[in-house]
Amino acid sequence: MPPQKSTSGTAATRAPRRQRGRERVAALLAAAAACFVEKGYAGTTMTEVAARAGSAIGSLYQFFPTRELLAQALLDDCTDDLYGRLQRLAAQAPALDTDRLGATLIRLLVDFRRRHPAFVALIESAPIPIAQALAVRRRVRAELQAVLAAHAPWRDARELHAAATVAQQLMKAAVAVNAEPGMPGRKAALDGLRHALQLYLREALAR
Structure with a gap:
């Protein structure tokens, strides 16, 4: 984790140089994620995070001087994982047929949100600048x-950008369906979104 300035420029995270330090940071971030999910950004205190990680409060402040920087580091970890998933899929995309690609895309964001519930908690409750949220979306x-x-190199950039926008919206819809508590017919709805993306990509990416 590289050093990072806060939005005010008055504090920065400290990157651990040794394995023990990296393990401590990972434990602190895991504890913060659990606290943010349970209590939201406003309800979480640095004292609670340190206690949950089994760490001294001074150790937490050593790496994350403010709650804002702690939340930012956690968001950075989440988005790095999401970008990595998409980059790995890009490497696989030439070998996938279009239906398989559509099904994989629908699952990708659902699986990411399940793996990182703190991402949603922070996006919804932490004081994240609008410009930053927009940058993540873009x-x-x-x-x-x-x-x-990578899957359809014969399509020009404008066509691919439009197709990516449609895919992104259908992926977000799948996340919303999957996250709604007690939703009847959840599997059928997810299957419908998968099928819709597959049909769209067949046409949008055809030679």
Whole structure:
């Protein structure tokens, strides 16, 4: 984790140099994720995070001087994982048929949100600048465009950008369906979204 300035420029995270330090940071981030999911950003205190990690409060402040920087580091970890998933899919995309690609895309964001519940908690409750949230959305769309370009290199950039935008919206719809508590017919709805994306990609990416 590289050093990172806060939005005020008055504090920065400290990158651990040794394995023990990296393990401690990982434990602190895992504890923070659990606290943010349970209590939201506003309800979480640095004292609670340190206690949950079994760490001294001074150790937490050593690496994350503010709650804002702690939340930012956790968001960075989440988005790095999401971008990595999309980049790995781009490497596989030339070998996938279009239906398999569509099904994989629908699952990808659902699986990511399940793996990182703190991502949603922070996006919804932490004081994240609008520009940053927009940058994440655009980066995801760009990574999706790279996936589609690897699968259908004969399509031009404008067509691929439009297809990436449609895919992104259907993926977000699948996340919403999967996250709704007690939703009847959840599997059928997810299957419908998968089928819709597959049909769309067959036409949008055809030679």
